[in-house]
Amino acid sequence: MLVVDTNIFLxxxxxxxxxDECETFLKKMARGELSGVVSRxxxxxxxxxxxxxxxxxxxxxxxxxxxxLRVYDTDTQDEIxxxxxxxxxxxxxxxxxxxYVVKKLGAEGIxxxxxxxxxxxxxxxEPNQII
Numbered sequence: 001m002l003v004v005d006t007n008i009f010l011x012x013x014x015x016x017x018x019x020d021e022c023e024t025f026l027k028k029m030a031r032g033e034l035s036g037v038v039s040r041x042x043x044x045x046x047x048x049x050x051x052x053x054x055x056x057x058x059x060x061x062x063x064x065x066x067x068x069l070r071v072y073d074t075d076t077q078d079e080i081x082x083x084x085x086x087x088x089x090x091x092x093x094x095x096x097x098x099x100y101v102v103k104k105l106g107a108e109g110i111x112x113x114x115x116x117x118x119x120x121x122x123x124x125x126e127p128n129q130i131i
Contacts, residue, residue, distance in 0.1 A: 001035045003102045004069070005112035006042040006094070008127060013050055013059060018113070018127070025111065025127035032067030034130065036111070039101050040073045045094065072101055091116060 004026075011022040028034045043063065047056050063069060074082070078100065086096040095116050102110050102122045109123030117124040 001037060001105065001107050002125070003098060003107045003110045004036045004038045005098055005110055005114060006045050007113050008111055009046050009059070010049060013055060021127045021131060024131045028131060029068040030062065030066040034068050036069045037072045037101065037105060037107065038063065038069060039097060040071055041094065041097050043071065072105065
């Protein structure tokens with residue numbers, strides 16, 4: 001199981017440079033060929049960044065119908081733990097939360113383009129390393 005970072009979804013939704021590899025990765029997850037988790041925090045961040053109702057609806061339906069992707073909901077205690085970890089790390093809250101989810105779930109690592117994860121004790125993979 002892998003945690004999927006916000007930027008992987010945004011890459012495809014905003015049709016950025018590496019959209020094709022992200023789309024291939026996410027399709028494999030949708031078919032159940034890969035197993036992953038996305039945090040509810042990431043889902044809300046994507047909704048806020050994209051801001052368009054139709055695009056958000058499509059995204060949410062895709063997440064909901066994905067066989068290999070589940071949503072992880074943090075609770076207030078989780079987020080307190082993340083905030084305390086953030087104070088001792090050099091991560092912003094979003095990255096600290098993603099790190100926490102990887103550790104809490106015992107995930108193999110995180111799929112992300114964010115190099116801030118490279119100096120931590122978790123594995124960062126990019127979609128092209130998996131597909």
